[in-house]
Amino acid sequence: MSWTEITVLVEKAKTGDREAYGELVTRFQSSVYAMALGRVRDPLEAQELAQDVFVHAMRKLPQLRDPRCFAGWLRRITARMAINRLTRRGPLFGTDPEMLDAVEARTRTAEEQFAVGEAVEQLKGALSELKPLDRQTLEAFYIRGRSLKQIAKEFAVPTGTVKRRLHVARQRLKEVLEEIDPTLAEKFAGVEDEVEAVGV
Known part of the structure; x- marks a missing residue:
């Protein structure tokens, strides 16, 4: 799914199209x-947090x-809600089941799981070949979920x-x-659009 398609789904979901929001959940879960x-x-707890994130995001x-x-x-919602949950560490709040009744649950097949695992290993290998600054910047944004402002403060730039x-x-x-696996490189081709779109 391209970032253009995702933008269209977001526009539809903003008007109350629950099927469109369900597609977004499937894409980002x-x-x-x-x-x-x-x-x-x-x-x-991560599963519960993820569900809470999508319910909160749907409302907002x-x-x-x-x-x-x-x-x-x-x-950013995920990061903020994770911090709140870690701070609270009290009873977990449930959500209305009907809030997500249009969201279709999907589990990966064994083959898909293997493919994802293989792709993750290839990505880790590729990251390890980068210069430390490149690797640290990518990890901060994509793995640790830091915002651009947070990274700027962390790196003092x-x-x-x-x-x-x-x-x-x-x-x-x-x-x-591309040297490791050209098909894997294609999967990361749309990432540029996301970062350009992320606000600071």
């Missing part, structure tokens, strides 16, 4: 879960001014510098991936 798991360190979606920012906006570093690091990563 793996990345939201991975980010949640990386923060709360518990699979079951009309407030999203630029549909192109959806991916970064969703990432202007936000514009972070954007440029992300652009350069992605290009270098793409070159390494």
